[in-house]
Amino acid sequence: MPKCKYDWPEAGDRKIIGTRVSRIDGPAKSSGEARYTYDINEPGLLFAKIYRSPYAHAKITAVDTSEAEKSPGVKAIRVIQGPGKEVKWAGDEIIAIAATSEEAAEDAIRKVKVQFDPLPHFVNEEDLSKAGANAKPGETKRTGDPDKAFSDPDVVASEGYYGIATITHCCLESHGSIAEWTGPNNLKTWYSTQNVSGTPAQVGQALRLAGVEVPDNQIETICQYIGGGFGSKFGPDRWGIETARLAKIAGKPVKLMLERDMELEAAGARPSCYAKIRVAAKKDGSIVAWDSQSWGTGGPDGAGMPPIPYVLTNIPNTVTHHTSVATNTGPERAWRAPNHPQAALVTMGALDDLAAKLNMDALEFFMKNAPLAGDRGKVYQEELQKAAELIEWQKNWHPRGDKTPGHIKRGLGISMHTWGGRGHTSNCNLLIHPDASVEVNLGSQDLGTGTRTVIALVAAETFGLPVNAIKVNIGDSKYPVSGPSGGSTTVGGVSGSVRRGSVDALNDLFAAVAPALGVPAGQLEAVGGRIQAKGDSSKSLSWKEACAKLAVKTIQATGKNPGPCKLGDSGVGGVEIADVSVDTETGIVRVNRMVCAQDCGLVLDLKTAESQCLGALIMGITYALYEQKVMDDVTGRMLNNNMEFYKLAGIGDIGELVVHMMTGPGYDERGVIGLGEPPVISPGAAISNAVANALGVRVPTLPITPEKVLAALEKGGVA
Amino acid sequence: MQTFEYASPTSVKEAVQLLASTSGGAEPFAGGTDLISAMKDGIVTPARLVSLQHVKELRGIKFSSDSGLSLGAMVTFEELLDNADVKQNYPALVQAADGVSSPQIRSLGTVAGDLCQRPRCWYYRAGFGLLATYNGKSLVPDGDNRYHAILGNSGPAYFVNPSSLAPILIALGATVRVEGEGQREVKLEQFFVTPTNDNQNLFALKPHEVVTEIQVPPPNDAKMAVYEVRQKTALDWPLAAAAVVLKMDGDTVKSARVVLGHVAPVPWPAPEAEQALAGKTFSEDVADEAGKAAVAKATPLSKNGYKVQLTRVAVKRALLRAVKGEA
Numbered sequence A: 001m002p003k004c005k006y007d008w009p010e011a012g013d014r015k016i017i018g019t020r021v022s023r024i025d026g027p028a029k030s031s032g033e034a035r036y037t038y039d040i041n042e043p044g045l046l047f048a049k050i051y052r053s054p055y056a057h058a059k060i061t062a063v064d065t066s067e068a069e070k071s072p073g074v075k076a077i078r079v080i081q082g083p084g085k086e087v088k089w090a091g092d093e094i095i096a097i098a099a100t101s102e103e104a105a106e107d108a109i110r111k112v113k114v115q116f117d118p119l120p121h122f123v124n125e126e127d128l129s130k131a132g133a134n135a136k137p138g139e140t141k142r143t144g145d146p147d148k149a150f151s152d153p154d155v156v157a158s159e160g161y162y163g164i165a166t167i168t169h170c171c172l173e174s175h176g177s178i179a180e181w182t183g184p185n186n187l188k189t190w191y192s193t194q195n196v197s198g199t200p201a202q203v204g205q206a207l208r209l210a211g212v213e214v215p216d217n218q219i220e221t222i223c224q225y226i227g228g229g230f231g232s233k234f235g236p237d238r239w240g241i242e243t244a245r246l247a248k249i250a251g252k253p254v255k256l257m258l259e260r261d262m263e264l265e266a267a268g269a270r271p272s273c274y275a276k277i278r279v280a281a282k283k284d285g286s287i288v289a290w291d292s293q294s295w296g297t298g299g300p301d302g303a304g305m306p307p308i309p310y311v312l313t314n315i316p317n318t319v320t321h322h323t324s325v326a327t328n329t330g331p332e333r334a335w336r337a338p339n340h341p342q343a344a345l346v347t348m349g350a351l352d353d354l355a356a357k358l359n360m361d362a363l364e365f366f367m368k369n370a371p372l373a374g375d376r377g378k379v380y381q382e383e384l385q386k387a388a389e390l391i392e393w394q395k396n397w398h399p400r401g402d403k404t405p406g407h408i409k410r411g412l413g414i415s416m417h418t419w420g421g422r423g424h425t426s427n428c429n430l431l432i433h434p435d436a437s438v439e440v441n442l443g444s445q446d447l448g449t450g451t452r453t454v455i456a457l458v459a460a461e462t463f464g465l466p467v468n469a470i471k472v473n474i475g476d477s478k479y480p481v482s483g484p485s486g487g488s489t490t491v492g493g494v495s496g497s498v499r500r501g502s503v504d505a506l507n508d509l510f511a512a513v514a515p516a517l518g519v520p521a522g523q524l525e526a527v528g529g530r531i532q533a534k535g536d537s538s539k540s541l542s543w544k545e546a547c548a549k550l551a552v553k554t555i556q557a558t559g560k561n562p563g564p565c566k567l568g569d570s571g572v573g574g575v576e577i578a579d580v581s582v583d584t585e586t587g588i589v590r591v592n593r594m595v596c597a598q599d600c601g602l603v604l605d606l607k608t609a610e611s612q613c614l615g616a617l618i619m620g621i622t623y624a625l626y627e628q629k630v631m632d633d634v635t636g637r638m639l640n641n642n643m644e645f646y647k648l649a650g651i652g653d654i655g656e657l658v659v660h661m662m663t664g665p666g667y668d669e670r671g672v673i674g675l676g677e678p679p680v681i682s683p684g685a686a687i688s689n690a691v692a693n694a695l696g697v698r699v700p701t702l703p704i705t706p707e708k709v710l711a712a713l714e715k716g717g718v719a
Numbered sequence B: 001m002q003t004f005e006y007a008s009p010t011s012v013k014e015a016v017q018l019l020a021s022t023s024g025g026a027e028p029f030a031g032g033t034d035l036i037s038a039m040k041d042g043i044v045t046p047a048r049l050v051s052l053q054h055v056k057e058l059r060g061i062k063f064s065s066d067s068g069l070s071l072g073a074m075v076t077f078e079e080l081l082d083n084a085d086v087k088q089n090y091p092a093l094v095q096a097a098d099g100v101s102s103p104q105i106r107s108l109g110t111v112a113g114d115l116c117q118r119p120r121c122w123y124y125r126a127g128f129g130l131l132a133t134y135n136g137k138s139l140v141p142d143g144d145n146r147y148h149a150i151l152g153n154s155g156p157a158y159f160v161n162p163s164s165l166a167p168i169l170i171a172l173g174a175t176v177r178v179e180g181e182g183q184r185e186v187k188l189e190q191f192f193v194t195p196t197n198d199n200q201n202l203f204a205l206k207p208h209e210v211v212t213e214i215q216v217p218p219p220n221d222a223k224m225a226v227y228e229v230r231q232k233t234a235l236d237w238p239l240a241a242a243a244v245v246l247k248m249d250g251d252t253v254k255s256a257r258v259v260l261g262h263v264a265p266v267p268w269p270a271p272e273a274e275q276a277l278a279g280k281t282f283s284e285d286v287a288d289e290a291g292k293a294a295v296a297k298a299t300p301l302s303k304n305g306y307k308v309q310l311t312r313v314a315v316k317r318a319l320l321r322a323v324k325g326e327a
């Protein structure tokens, strides 16, 4: 029996929770019926394009739009940044033009004349010695007595260099929006956004600052489907505000979706991190000291230090120092588990090198040191064991350097990760109609994570109905406010509000049917599509019959998160192990297999949970091997601003992926915790460690390209 | 994209006329898989596109053991891959076409379009011209030249020829038939031009000439293979490639043709490798020596030294694939 009225059902009573439920919007997405922002085409729609800075750093001295104004089809022009303004990265927006077709807008953009006074730029930060005044050293932070710990003659120390390049989000649906003024003070917007409920206020504020009067409550934001966000789509963005302003000027709806080059240059960047690390352990493998000097960039504002040392935060003696480097590159945005993939790569790489130096089996080394993760040490040990079993560690692991003949070398590598994932604030509205239909309304969004499905699942579980009996209405700011999808907070938020709302709605239904059944409301339960006396199906009504008792009155309940009863928690862990093959003649790395053992409390939908991990592994393989924003020193521009040279893994590059969700006693009772981000943290580090294990030499930085592998092999290793 | 006229002739003659009769530049339009993206990027701005889609005489694959293979200019990758004669007699051509892994490009992209496509140099595609100059200076030697040339790169051109089909077709001794004012034949090996200025034609074609056919001599029991080094299996460009055609007498190499791809502004024959093979009893060591010989004169730029190794391996592996059938 649940102790608190909203508690999740006990293991034996769960009907749908924990099973594999297919996405309820799968058919709409695969048939093309689902309409993304890109697909919205209102009558009279205008199309906007942007003139962007060709310079990475320059002062604008003159802007001339007179020719552009005369260009056929042009309906509105906005100078976003005029003379006197300083642009700080190539691709920054300067002028927006709305015209009757994309082509007409582009033609007009070509007629814009902007003059610049170029200023010096700096775009490549890996060589810190070249950063000059762009480098802002932070404070040195210490715990314990690292100097003493390193100088202890009984410790073994290892030293190395590790790094991870700036990558972009590369959303397959680029950023953008449509704005339509439906009245003088009424604005309807469609955004490709992770933040449906939070967008109107941001748009309203920006517009009012620009002198366009519109109250927040007269702005609607719609996003039914989104083609990727990964943390880059929380705000309306300057181009989104310009879309609304152009629409106001033109008196027609305007659509502006970023071109691929702009998407890659300006709409997404995960900061880089490079680090020189020294780490020491006792001869038995217990880590005692850490010393890191790190640096990285997230664009014009630099970048803070990732949480290093990572996961094993209780290393007794540590010293860290981080330098934030400003570069003339597109500004950083949160990228799926901000700062954690960087932290994992540099930490797990350094620790794995230390294990090799100690001649220790890496699994044994991480098992031994897992308690340095604090409370969750035991969970990591369970996950390490599970992942090791799945990858057949005992059979496949070998010490550094695959000694088997031939040019293909195989290796295994481990990484661990952590994340919070507490549910965000969420409000929902639950409706049970007399015709037996059920609706859930909330201003949330489904980022592709399965939010819609999980909402339906929670309501269905509560009502004893099949998942497809629930109509889920999300993706519109007219519904009750629900939080942005960031920080892996959505599943915890929406499941909490929907559970509470559903329980309350069901109690209302019990009250309505109790007289007819002659059973007190408190003695009723909803199971198998029926409302019945607890444990006595002879006194029952079908769901339909029960709802008919409502006559003409719809039950309306609201649900909130946070709220009473513990439905969720924060803090998850995971372990991933990569099995790779490296061709030592070409430097090409292939992932044979990756396993992921991940906990996230109570798993609601096993299928979408596993999908999150699978997607994360794919994204992780991609950034481990291929992704990098390649910046040109001389022009200051991004060279691979297309999907030809901004490389993403295809099916053939992925290998076999195995996911194991940690569930059952010890996990389930924690309630629901977010999962979107954690599994994407470890792949880079696990793959880097596996390559080091295969080759006997570390390829220091991601992405692990053929040139870097060959360069590392020249310094040592098996070949 | 700049506006343009679109013409859709049904004969080569008509196509040639349409190409010749406009000022402001005209381009033959085959599958459009390269041309359209180049136009969108604003690096090609033809006033007229002359589609070859409806020119029937440019289609079709013919083979006879006496005269060899004839590929119409408009033969697509897909048609090439599906053709039984090609599969049986020119397995290396299939290997080359197979490397273009996108089904969309395979179904639209044509043989002539593959030969006449423009370089993928990222400076060129960003609008800095074929020679990638900025303030009068080439961006490549001091810039990010990881994908640029390691041979034939004394400047001013540093890009690599992108065609996957060209190296093997050259190694097989192919000839290109072109039609303009009249008809003529050009050895494919002579078809590619290293430009010395931004506006120079990359091919031995006059402005209104079109490629009509590619003729490949009969294979005559030659052993052949292509090996491309690609980082990804999906939709990626080779970092280096080699095509080899060998005449063998038992285990002895009588003669060899070795042509490299993605290493120079034009497909790059490697006579040094051919000499290293001629008269030798084939072995892995001999293949390795040939690979070394192929890159002996390489002059890598600041960031593409690794391509020397990749090219050497590509040659070795192409040879092992040709002679020993190794994957």
Ligand SMILES: Cc1cc2nc3c(=O)[nH]c(=O)nc-3n(C[C@H](O)[C@H](O)[C@H](O)COP(=O)(O)OP(=O)(O)OC[C@H]3O[C@@H](n4cnc5c(N)ncnc54)[C@H](O)[C@@H]3O)c2cc1C
Pocket (backbone or CB within 6 Å): A644, B027, B028, B029, B030, B031, B032, B033, B034, B035, B036, B052, B073, B074, B099, B100, B101, B105, B108, B109, B110, B111, B112, B113, B114, B115, B116, B117, B118, B162, B163, B164, B165, B209, B210, B211, B212, B235, B236, B237, B238
């Ligand atoms: C992501 C990506 C990856 C790719 N990978 C590879 C690869 O690995 N290897 C490879 O070889 N290619 C690759 N390609 C390129 C692809 O093969 C070419 O785009 C295609 O072969 C061009 O053929 P098309 O018929 O579409 O030519 P079009 O785009 O129509 O034309 C290309 C050029 O050829 C000219 N042309 C076409 N036909 C004739 C003719 N008959 N006479 C004279 N001129 C003519 C056109 O005027 C134009 O200048 C890739 C392309 C992309 C986008």
